[in-house]
Amino acid sequence: MKEFLLLTPGPTSVPERVREATALPMIHHRTKDYQAILERVNANLSKAFFTRHPVMTFASSGTGAMEASVTNLLSQGDTVISYSAGKWGERYRDIARAYGLNVISREKTYGEAVTPAEVSEALKAAPAAKAVLVTLCETSTAVMHPVRSIAAVTRNSGALLLVDAISGLACDELRMDEWGVDAIVCGSQKGLMLPPGLSFVALNERAQAAIAASRLPKYYFNFAATLKVQAKNDTPFTPAVSLVRGLDEALAMLLEEGMENVWKRHREVAAWVRARVQEMGLALFAQAPSSGLTAIQMPAGIESGAVIKHMRDAHRVIMADGQGELKGRIVRFAHMGAACTMKDAKTGLSAFTDAMSKVGYAAV
Amino acid sequence: MKEFLLLTPGPTSVPERVREATALPMIHHRTKDYQAILERVNANLSKAFFTRHPVMTFASSGTGAMEASVTNLLSQGDTVISYSAGKWGERYRDIARAYGLNVISREKTYGEAVTPAEVSEALKAAPAAKAVLVTLCETSTAVMHPVRSIAAVTRNSGALLLVDAISGLACDELRMDEWGVDAIVCGSQKGLMLPPGLSFVALNERAQAAIAASRLPKYYFNFAATLKVQAKNDTPFTPAVSLVRGLDEALAMLLEEGMENVWKRHREVAAWVRARVQEMGLALFAQAPSSGLTAIQMPAGIESGAVIKHMRDAHRVIMADGQGELKGRIVRFAHMGAACTMKDAKTGLSAFTDAMSKVGYAAV
Structure with missing residues (x-):
């Protein structure tokens, strides 16, 4: 089984030091x-x-x-x-x-x-x-x-x-x-x-x-x-x-690291992800979001499931679909825990951008 | 932290393949x-x-x-x-x-x-x-x-x-x-x-x-x-x-291994431990015992806690004391799971024999 980059809001990736x-x-x-x-x-x-x-x-x-x-x-x-x-x-x-x-x-x-x-x-x-x-x-x-x-x-x-x-x-x-x-x-x-x-x-x-x-x-x-x-x-x-x-x-x-620094890291990565997503012309679902994840609204005609599948199959990046009534309507891009780094966020954004393009979304 | 041989009735030792x-x-x-x-x-x-x-x-x-x-x-x-x-x-x-x-x-x-x-x-x-x-x-x-x-x-x-x-x-x-x-x-x-x-x-x-x-x-x-x-x-x-x-x-x-073979291994190791313990002149607590552990009665004047402490400190072998009203009165020598091997049982018996001698017990 090849490794995936887990950008899901739990389970999050576990550092090697912890796994050991x-x-x-x-x-x-x-x-x-x-x-x-x-x-x-x-x-x-x-x-x-x-x-x-x-x-x-x-x-x-x-x-x-x-x-x-x-x-x-x-x-x-x-x-x-x-x-x-x-x-x-x-x-x-x-x-x-x-x-x-x-x-x-x-x-x-x-x-x-x-x-x-x-x-x-x-x-x-x-x-x-x-x-x-x-x-x-x-x-x-x-x-x-x-x-x-x-x-x-x-x-x-x-x-x-x-x-x-x-x-x-x-x-x-x-x-x-x-x-x-x-x-x-x-x-x-x-x-x-x-x-x-x-x-x-x-x-x-x-x-x-x-x-x-x-x-x-x-x-x-x-x-x-x-x-x-x-x-x-x-x-x-x-x-x-x-x-x-x-x-x-x-x-x-x-x-x-210090808990205040941990919170700050989450705020900074979240802000970066949100700015890039909005630059793509996409809307965020939450107005007062947690720093742990970004819920991205899918434009009309685009199902989040197809976007998520492409990220997984082509990039080995795992994000989450919406739950309940939001299934199919949002992509949940988590930057939570050990995966809350600029490196992982960039990998995630790159996979997301490619997947959106593959499903026919032309960024504004 | 140095490793111990866990001969307790849970947690039992976890094979490396499982830990990995x-x-x-x-x-x-x-x-x-x-x-x-x-x-x-x-x-x-x-x-x-x-x-x-x-x-x-x-x-x-x-x-x-x-x-x-x-x-x-x-x-x-x-x-x-x-x-x-x-x-x-x-x-x-x-x-x-x-x-x-x-x-x-x-x-x-x-x-x-x-x-x-x-x-x-x-x-x-x-x-x-x-x-x-x-x-x-x-x-x-x-x-x-x-x-x-x-x-x-x-x-x-x-x-x-x-x-x-x-x-x-x-x-x-x-x-x-x-x-x-x-x-x-x-x-x-x-x-x-x-x-x-x-x-x-x-x-x-x-x-x-x-x-x-x-x-x-x-x-x-x-x-x-x-x-x-x-x-x-x-x-x-x-x-x-x-x-x-x-x-x-x-x-x-x-x-x-096959579940029947797993049961057989437990029966055989249990029988070996019990025969050796009885040869030392010690009594078993249970008349119809499980194959997973042997409860050994302490003779008058010997507290199981002292025996267990010596095994731990001198041999790095961990066995269990009695629970509730049996605390101090029995040693529970487990041969359960991955530690149910003749090798571990022999190490356990050797530690137990030495500890009993150290607390003043002269085997008959």
Whole structure:
């Protein structure tokens, strides 16, 4: 199998240093050697999440951690306000519904961003709401929701702010404690430059205090049990040892570069890609985009699937089609994680330009 | 960090061929290349589980899949009969209780095995029971419960047989379809010779038919959604791509050797270890042991912790202490997965013999 350049919004490419760490001989997780790794990983995760609180690591996809944030912090019948403007916001909403919460679903047009004013209004209209569910990077549309200003509204309310930052963290600025975000959910295969298989949840004091009141059943994803043993550098269940060793390397790489520099690199590459795409006469789908990916609207008569197929077959570059109602209508050009470099962006743009020309698009 | 010889009942050592596969450059999971891997993995999983039915793979530890077997096949208030004679049977019971099932808990003395006669009696006493929960290899005591003869009792009853084979599969004989086992739960880091992080669930027709009646909430672990897309070589959520590529290699290794030969290798190594341990005048804890590990009773005055520490520090051999009430009382000498070879068993025995002598034990 020949190698492809992965310019998809997850899984992103995994640096060789990280891949090698995942392939080290197995060690047992109840040993001092592993505890030392876990202690360092946990400290570095808190730095990457900009929190002094613990960040829990689970063996699961990001969806598992989204579910866990609902089942551990809320109860059946609780009112929550869920914002969706794409597939990932809808997933958070659907999880809350699956557990019998009273979900006030605010569904916005794909491509739009949630505004702090509407969160404020919604909280006034539903003062008993226990939580607001929102997405940092809505990867299906490339929109970044303004979590910082939303948190300014929620942090002095009775509602927790739960943020799905699965594909936003380590791409877009996110300062948990300073902004007053109560819970952050993340996944491994995006900005964290790891293979899929790990998920993360960080909780501040307010969110930790909510655990005791939650009445939903849970076992594998159990925040109380996890936090208790995490304080002793242990895990309640067998951790995904090889992926955690990769995480150790990936966090070292991110912190060596500095998180602010990582965000800056994403902003710069994103700006370059967007300028070139607009120079081609093409429109961007999102008005307030995440730095992790660019969603490019296809002109009338051009199906994104044909463009993506040509990039893959002729250039071995993999980009993503739209999801749900956007399938066929946008190309998602990711510049996320280790693939967020000018070199990879140029390779991607060159493949994209050629593919657009092959499907009959004449740049203006 | 110097290498250790892992003779623990999970994680077991991972063959280099498997480790290298997990470290290959990342590929995207919605591509034909990945679908081809998944198609082969799914076919080979069914062979390893001795079933014509699909085997689902989840990114989680084995506990997640145990929980999933409860939340997808049963409902709150359902009566189930749970057998425990060690820590892992207790976990299955505790999961069923956490979800509000009516659990008839049959707790046996550690070291004993469940008998088919008692399962038959229990089903007569509780004819409405929807399921029997049992463990194949009770790793905390090294006992193998007689799943084949238990299935002979359950398969013509109204109750499903759910088997936790997390550490038994690919060590001990287990023929799902021929024996009439309804659901098998497994984990990656035992007989399957992988890092931890994947779990598996196989369901026969009876178990698949139970999905529709289940009323417990679930989202990440969803059998109906998984089976539906698995038929198209897809997964509902992002799979743990690197571990699945390792699984592809591990299954190839197991099937090249032949599952019957894998079981035979485990039986032979186990018999050799047990004969040597008994020649030292030591007693085995389990009367009907799994072939995956040997639980060695410590004589009066000897703490297993000291023996294990000496093996680790002087020989770089890692064995496991007892769990729960057996902590300090037994040494668990695993010969499981890739470490189930005469060479590793001899290294382990040599370390064990030296350690026993160092703590003052004079072999008879």
